[in-house]
Amino acid sequence: xxxxxxxxxxxxxxxxxxxxxxxxxxxxxxxxxxxxxxxxxxxxxxxxxxxxxxxxxxxxxxxxxxxxxxxxxxxxxxxxxxxxxxxxxxxxxxxxxxxxxxxxxxxxxxxxxxxxxxxxxxxxxxxxxxxxxxxxxxxxxxxxxxxxxxxxxxxxxxxxxxxxxxxxxxxxxxxxxxxxxxxxxxxxxxxxxxxxxxxxxxxxxxxxxxxxxxxxxxxxxxxxxxxxxxxxxxxxxxxxxxxxxxxxxxxxxxxxxxxxxxxxxxxxxxxxxxxxxxxxxxxxxxxxxxxxxxxxxxxxxxxxxxxxxxxxxxxxxxxxxxxxxxxxxxxxxxxxxxxxxxxxxxxxxxxxxxxxxxxxxxxxxxxxxxxxxxxxxxxxxxxxxxxxxxxxxxxxxxxxxxxxxxxxxxxxxxxxxxxxxxxxxxxxxxxxxxxxxxxxxxxxxxxxxxxxxxxxxxxxxxxxxxxxxxxxxxxxxxxxxxxxxxxxxxxxxxxxxxxxxxxxxxxxxxxxxxxxxxxxxxxxxxxxxxxxxxxxxxxxxxxxxxxxxxxxxxxxxxxxxxxxxxxxxxxxxxxxxxxxxxxxxxxxxxxxxxxxxxxxxxxxxxxxxxxxxxxxxxxxxxxxxxxxxx
Numbered sequence: 099x100x101x102x103x104x105x106x107x108x109x110x111x112x113x114x115x116x117x118x119x120x121x122x123x124x125x126x127x128x129x130x131x132x133x134x135x136x137x138x139x140x141x142x143x144x145x146x147x148x149x150x151x152x153x154x155x156x157x158x159x160x161x162x163x164x165x166x167x168x169x170x171x172x173x174x175x176x177x178x179x180x181x182x183x184x185x186x187x188x189x190x191x192x193x194x195x196x197x198x199x200x201x202x203x204x205x206x207x208x209x210x211x212x213x214x215x216x217x218x219x220x221x222x223x224x225x226x227x228x229x230x231x232x233x234x235x236x237x238x239x240x241x242x243x244x245x246x247x248x249x250x251x252x253x254x255x256x257x258x259x260x261x262x263x264x265x266x267x268x269x270x271x272x273x274x275x276x277x278x279x280x281x282x283x284x285x286x287x288x289x290x291x292x293x294x295x296x297x298x299x300x301x302x303x304x305x306x307x308x309x310x311x312x313x314x315x316x317x318x319x320x321x322x323x324x325x326x327x328x329x330x331x332x333x334x335x336x337x338x339x340x341x342x343x344x345x346x347x348x349x350x351x352x353x354x355x356x357x358x359x360x361x362x363x364x365x366x367x368x369x370x371x372x373x374x375x376x377x378x379x380x381x382x383x384x385x386x387x388x389x390x391x392x393x394x395x396x397x398x399x400x401x402x403x404x405x406x407x408x409x410x411x412x413x414x415x416x417x418x419x420x421x422x423x424x425x426x427x428x429x430x431x432x433x434x435x436x437x438x439x440x441x442x443x444x445x446x447x448x449x450x451x452x453x454x455x456x457x458x459x460x461x462x463x464x465x466x467x468x469x470x471x472x473x474x475x476x477x478x479x480x481x482x483x484x485x486x487x488x489x490x491x492x493x494x495x496x497x498x499x500x501x502x503x504x505x506x507x508x509x510x511x512x513x514x515x516x517x518x519x520x521x522x523x524x525x526x527x528x529x530x531x532x533x534x535x536x537x538x539x540x541x542x543x544x545x546x547x548x549x550x551x552x553x554x555x556x557x558x559x560x561x562x563x564x565x566x567x568x569x570x571x572x573x574x575x576x577x578x579x580x581x582x583x584x585x586x587x588x589x590x591x592x593x594x595x596x597x598x599x600x601x602x603x604x605x606x607x608x609x610x611x612x613x614x615x616x617x618x619x620x621x622x623x624x625x626x627x628x629x630x631x632x633x634x635x636x637x638x639x640x641x642x643x644x645x646x647x648x649x650x651x652x653x654x655x656x657x658x659x660x661x662x663x664x665x666x667x668x669x670x671x672x673x674x675x676x677x678x679x680x681x682x683x684x685x686x687x688x689x690x691x692x693x694x695x696x697x698x699x700x701x702x703x704x705x706x707x708x709x710x711x712x713x714x715x716x717x718x719x720x721x722x723x724x725x726x727x728x
Contacts, residue, residue: 206267209263429454567610605719
């Protein structure tokens with residue numbers, strides 16, 4: 099019983115499926131007929147619309163012609179007849195002579211626009227209207243709207259007594275309604291009926307011609323579903339049979355071509371992926387370069403720029419590729435060089451060093467062009483490498499200044515040594531007092547040269563990593579006081595005030611005494627060198643819980659905010675005139691900074707131009723170092 103129910107339900111679903119398929123096929127077959135019916139109805143609607151529209155335009159033209167002629171005619175009627183208060187005046191006659199749906203009102207107004215005589219259809223309220231004072235505006239027409247919303251076309255003309263303007267005649271006509279044309283519906287229907295009746299005839303004839311093609315299409319569809327791309331075998335004669343033969347041949351050739359194109363497409367996709375991968379890797383390598391890259395093709399156009407170039411010349415990468423070189427190049431010198439690079443015939447260009455300004459900074463750029471050639475030697479453009487040479491140039495300048503200063507520093511004491519040596523070897527050497535003075539000078543100058551050479555050696559050892567510090571516990575207060583008094587004694591003639599503040603208890607600090615003396619000595623020497631006349635140099639030592647803090651202050655010329663960022667750079671000296679007029683080689687603060695770091699300490703600076711500078715050294719105590727080590 100259950101199997102029969104299942105079979106019955108299955109059979110019912112199959113029948114329903116067949117019915118839906120037949121309905122869909124029938125709808126598909128009849129789509130042409132429905133389309134023709136819809137097109138016929140659209141044509142009929144268009145004919146009706148054009149007919150009504152034409153009739154409406156004709157009626158509007160008739161109203162306008164009638165209104166203009168009546169207004170002109172009434173303006174020539176004596177004013178007494180127009181304003182007569184009886185049922186046989188001109189306005190009353192005009193009202194009864196025109197249809198009710200044509201004339202809305204007729205009004206005679208005086209020069210002030212007040213109605214003197216009027217007639218109007220029932221329910222019509224005459225809208226207000228002004229009276230023109232200028233003779234050029236006495237005649238005319240205008241569109242108005244009644245209280246109930248209906249549109250009115252009003253025609254007006256002057257009322258004259260002799261040549262004197264006494265008022266105006268206003269005639270209001272109803273605007274013809276578009277829907278009023280439906281009164282000619284029988285005539286319109288008689289025009290549309292033949293058009294509608296011709297549709298079935300054309301449909302029948304077309305179905306008769308298309309029936310073989312529809313049968314062939316059904317067979318083609320079934321063959322395509324069954325054969326899955328094989329040639330179609332349909333038994334059809336005549337022109338349709340010839341068409342199917344050509345169609346099979348075309349289908350076979352197209353299949354072969356499609357298979358070939360699919361194979362080529364797979365090869366192209368594989369090659370494209372390989373090229374894209376290689377391009378991505380090459381672009382990643384170029385983007386990782388620390389220098390800017392510009393690529394000009396064989397036509398001289400800029401086709402590639404990496405992101406680094408944007409920071410070098412302060413121009414967005416997109417702007418470089420979208421505009422001409424002249425629009426974004428920072429200076430004329432660089433523009434002329436790039437213009438020559440854009441010419442592929444220029445294969446040997448010297449390097450260019452130029453200075454550009456962008457984002458508030460001045461940079462020295464080095465440009466080098468490299469021609470790109472094929473295996474046959476044909477030019478493919480030029481590759482331009484843009485490198486920031488600011489630090490290199492600054493280092494070269496600093497080295498030159500350093501060499502000149504060291505030469506001066508060495509030459510001065512050597513000249514002094516030679517002078518005193520020659521004097522001691524001569525007659526002056528017999529004088530005991532001169533001999534003692536000469537020996538002291540020779541000793542001081544030799545010690546000065548030894549200190550300079552020692553600083554150079556210390557910096558070299560620090561940079562090479564071969565300088566080892568030997569920490570020992572020292573009497574820190576005595577060490578600082580001895581260093582401070584030595585500087586104070588040497589600067590006694592400068593008129594400066596010196597102030598030393600030491601803690602009461604001896605700080606527990608383990609340091610390399612010789613190296614730390616160099617660091618503190620350099621800070622105090624700078625405080626004396628860059629101070630002002632009658633200024634003050636102070637050194638204060640604070641004994642904190644975990645560290646010892648040394649503060650070296652002066653009341654000198656100070657350091658600008660821009661120079662503070664480079665104050666510990668080797669060979670760096672400010673461009674300030676007040677700094678340049680004082681001797682120095684740019685090694686003292688750099689060496690002091692490195693020495694403090696070797697002691698695991700920290701050297702910081704704060705300054706205000708014109709007020710003074712403060713250097714702070716923080717060194718961990720011996721107990722703190724032992725705790726960190728454990």
